[in-house]
Amino acid sequence: MQATLVGLLPCRKMLVLTLAFCFMVPSSACRQTVAKQTAVPDIKNTANMSAESNSSIFEDNPVVTTPSGSFRGTWMETRRGRRFEAYRGIRYAEAPVGKLRFQPPKPILHYDDEVDATEDGPACPQPAPVGYYIDEDCLTINVYTPSHDSKEPLPVIFFIHAGGYYSMSGRSDLAGPHYLLDRDIVLVTINYRIGSLGFLSTGDALAPGNNGFKDQVVALRWVQRNILSFGGDPNLVTIAGCSAGSSSVLLHMVSPMSQGLFHRGISISGSPITKVPLSQDMLDLAQKQAQILNCPTNSPEAIVECLKTKSAKQMGDSLTSFYVFGSDPLLIWSPIVEPDLGQERFLTMEPMEAIRKGKMHAVPFIISRTTDEFFWKAFTVLKNETLLNTMNDEWERIAPISFALPPENSAETVNRLKQEYFGGKRLVNDESTAKALGNLYGDTLIGFPVHRMANLMCRHSPHKVFYYEFAYIGDHSHYEDPVTKKPTAAAHHDDLIYLFTLSYQFPTIQVSDSKDSQMVDKMTAVWSNFAKYGDPNPRGPEYPELSSLHWPPMTPTDRQYLRFGDEFSVHENLFEDRMKTWEELYSVLY
Template sequence: AYRGIRYADPPVGALRFQPPKLKLQYEGVVDASEEGPACPLPAPPTYYVDEDCLTVNVYTPTHNSTKQLPVIFFIHPGGFYAMTGRSDLAGPHYLLDRDVVLVTINYRLGSLGFMSTGDALAPGNNGMKDQVAALKWVQRNIAAFGGDPNLVTITGCSAGSISVILHMISPMAKGLFHRGIAMSASPVGKGVEAITHQRHLAVRQAQILNCPTDNSSAIVDCLMTKPWRELGDSLPKFWEFGEGDPVGLWGPVVEPDFGQERYLPINPLDAIKQGKMHTVPLIVSQTTDEFFWKAFPVLQNETLLKAMNEEWERVAPISFMLPKENRAAAVQKLREVYLKGNKLANDKPSEKALGQLYGDSVIGFGVHRLANLMCRHSKHPVWYSEFAYVGNNSHYEDSHGKPQGAAHHDDLLYVFTLSYRFPVISLHSQHSHVVDEMTALWYNFARYGDPNPRGDTPELGGLRWPAMTAADRRYLHRGPQLQVRQNLFEDRFKVWDDLYPIQY
């Protein structure tokens, strides 16, 4: 394990809110024995956080292989405002059972990584440019760790999944990777219009830290003077409807041209449909229940429950992240279809209905749209998958510590160790076969650009998982066993396709 290696100059002082400056040489020997910090975010007081956070971790098998190994490059989840690539959130223990080199990274989060004012002062996407800088670091350096720079699989969950797809569109990332795994999120979904800035979030950030909001330069100048901890800790003040709602705040934008190197010059939907992308073999997946658990804090809190019932027209667009287009019709139709027009109450039917609406609106429909677009327009095969396995642990556990479904991020529990919160799955656990199967699929895909078994991954048995096509929409159902099924949740997603129609 080589940890905390800087891949860019520290983004501090005059480099705050600037694109990353590549680190092309190192003074003397690099100490890679200690974990680097998390990028600024709300964290317990003893947790290691610092603005100087642009680091990679590299993990290699202990044996010295003479042959260069496939590289798996992981982009962490967290809505572009939380989590890290540190080993307590993306531990290498399962994947390193395979002959791969694993790279996990930090990138700037929240306002520090994604502030976009719609002008030259902050065009946006610095956190995405950080990821590109880390991919360039891999191209220059990974051979020295035994990795093959011509066999890089970029993988990501949630915000990391959006990142994987956008790297296929960004001119800056072209040629830096050779396969992609996009778990549980999509840059294309309900909204069809391109987002070119998120000025409202820059203004909100300024207000939270008592900065003037007259113009961009007043905002940026003032935020430049603020301690990084104040920026990182201000996240909770961005929520609009209870804690953690809306799930999505900052994100990548289509950058207007101010003479800067642009990460994203085109609306992702247009890029995919016009084939203006550098595609690679791709696995797209979602979990069965995704954000179903967002229903519980609403239903169990009288104030939030009352607000959602009585002010549905105001609250629904926030919680379900509905775009401006067709909003009035969507708000009504979704209430009809998901809630059957019923008032919400703290009971099982409401839990199921509201949970499904959260899951489909925040993640499910976007992933459905992504898989259906990519299988039509990519020059490479696309495999589609549903993670439905419910083991001993989950990112949502009830008051008795029992999982209630296959939640958002739960697939990660079988690919990485997440020691900050979850126990390691031992070889003797009844769930260890899931780890073996998941890492086998990734290992095959990283090597061959095809997840199917080729003789040296016996744990996959005789699996035949076909690539998805427009006419034959088969997918892998990852439940207690591996099964090939077809037309994932299409009846449920029909209402969304009707509300937000596009030509696939």
């Protein structure tokens, strides 16, 4: 079971709840580790056990009545002891099963009976440890609020989970509310269809594509109808996401389906604007999915009809069969520009073109990356003799697979990258090669796309764009040294550790004088301040954690960014020395 994802993690200890598949150890060892964990009771409702224990103390569970219906939730408690209301597992769309598989979501506009919103719903189909709650009927939304009877409606943060469009979820074990709910905001987390179930596209009416994004839109529309009753302000919605969720945030700004549904944006470590324009279908992936599950591949009709007969588990568990070289490619499914087939289209034009032409509904925007992103991917190659020899001996074949390069890339292009990052030398298992290979993985998968998105938006958005680098290294990371068990760098989506309780892998950061505890306060203050005002800079004494913060917006001529380290500091031209090579290879007019 050797797998990973954009937004999922190298295997550190493989806790029972982890959806991060083993990537840092040999696959046989990983399978043994997983096997040890799977001999457990059904764990679908064990996330946030402390919160569930708290809820049992209060027999008077909160009930909210909205224009769509009534919802019974539970009580939870933040890390600072604040009691808040949690409404989880609410279906916002009909089960996308049977005839609705591969079709746009059908929203649920009214609930006839009181909805039991006391437990997390399932994650959408994906590989996972035995016993983890997975189901195709997974289009659910969670709402966390200080009080549905707030005197004034509160800013809403709508979080879109990471996972490369094929893993993770919005469940409370992967996006726990216990840090952000110490702030006066309403937090919404969601599930959306992932993998082939969410993004299958044949380029015709059978499967036009982008259904996972259309799920997100339906969830945003649900928020507009109902969030006021939960104490949230429907006119003050911040969409935020990490990795695949980060890319989703930018796509909503250029989607005609999303206009008017949100008012600020936060993109952490991900961008849909990469090296070449998006395609209009992913028929090649549909054919591969069909081949993996022994379906015919001779026509879109045959593919879709056969895949509809396969179980959701078969669809979800087939993920690892998409890999070509080790656990690469890391990027598999992607958004498409939909052909006009009479359907409501999520994307009607290339995002880069839409931004340049001003055909977007831009909002105040925070964009970020971590310092080292996918640096740990280097170890999976360098510590595996077979992979290392293959990458060296077949560089021109492997480089486009591992580094998400367009298939038409010439030998000249891939060898230019080899020269820039390795001085043209063969890769060896040493520290300098690990650093260079880690930079290459990080730059191609995250760094350059984010760089391009930030530079486009600061030129064409009428609103301020704030750029940051997350450089803080705390007590935990999504990659920790296998010997010392300590973090060594700021890895991909490490900033989430200080925004959400990630109980599937990390302990809750307790209130203390520790730097980790202070970082929780800083990160949640930045998010809540930005959600309220559209600017992360403090306005008076409301957020003492931000008293030292001075964060200038990014402009085309003054490309400043904030570094989140032990302290806040302002710098300029984030990794632009390395970005120069990518700009030359994949040039565009900004």
